Amino acid sequence: MGSGTLENEKIAAAENHVQASSPPVHPLKPVIRHLLKNAAMCAIIFLLAHLLRLREYTSVLSGTASFGTFKSLLGVIYFMLYLGFVFLTPVLLIAAGLLEIVVLANDKRNKPKASQSSEIHG
Helix, strand or coil, X not given: CHHHHHHHHHHHHHHHHHHHHCCXXXXXXXXXXXXXHHHHHHHHHHXXXXXXXXXXXXXHHHCCCCCCHHHHHHXXXXXXXXXXXXXXXXXXXXXXXXXXXXXXXXXXXXXHHHHHHHHHHC
C-alpha cells in the first residue's frame, strides 16, 4: 500500500511539473487557427477550380456562350468560388491578424504583472 501511494504522489508531482512548465494557451488561439484554416481552404478550393479550367464556363453568366446545363452550373460554381476567394479569404486573414495582435498585446500586458508579483513575493 505504501509504494502505491508513493507512485501516485510521483505521478501527481510529474503532472504538476508538466502543467507548470507549459505556458497556458490563450483562448483565442484555436479561433485564430480556425480562421486561418478556413482561409486556406477557400484558397485551395478556388485554386483547384481554376486549375480545372472552370473559368471558361463563366461566359454563360454574361450570355455570350451557351453551354449545356451542367457546364452552366460549373460556371456558376466557379463564380461563387471566385467571390468567396476575393471577399471571404481576405476578411478571414484580417480577422486572424487582428486577433493575433489582441493576443500579443494581452500577453505583453500580463507579463510585467507576473514578473512584478514574483519580485514582491520573492
